Amino acid sequence: SLVVCYNSVGIQEINSHQNYSLYPNPANNIINITSENETGERLSIEITYPSGRIIEVIENVFIQKTIFSLDISRFAKGLYFVNLKNSNGSKVLRFIKL
Numbered sequence: 001s002l003v004v005c006y007n008s009v010g011i012q013e014i015n016s017h018q019n020y021s022l023y024p025n026p027a028n029n030i031i032n033i034t035s036e037n038e039t040g041e042r043l044s045i046e047i048t049y050p051s052g053r054i055i056e057v058i059e060n061v062f063i064q065k066t067i068f069s070l071d072i073s074r075f076a077k078g079l080y081f082v083n084l085k086n087s088n089g090s091k092v093l094r095f096i097k098l
Helices: none
Strands: 020-023 030-035 041-048 054-063 067-071 078-086 089-097
Touching: 020 089, 030 054, 030 078, 041 067, 054 067
Parallel strands: none
Antiparallel strands: 020 030, 030 067, 041 054, 041 078, 078 089
């Protein structure tokens, strides 16, 4: 007989009621990350290449209905991912550097 077992593995996405956005996209020098979270929260932000290689990590960022600006002027042109992580999971946004 054949027995198949399924396990749910992976990274849980941050609750959908916590809306994050990133602009402008595409961008030249600065990207802005915003949150609709009323109470605020602490995040870890990772910037990665599509291959998964981490370029930059910013720990302990507090976002509460504010804009967090990130200087990307030193990045080469191309596609990048922004991984927002907290104790509840993660959210991935992407942007193009011109």
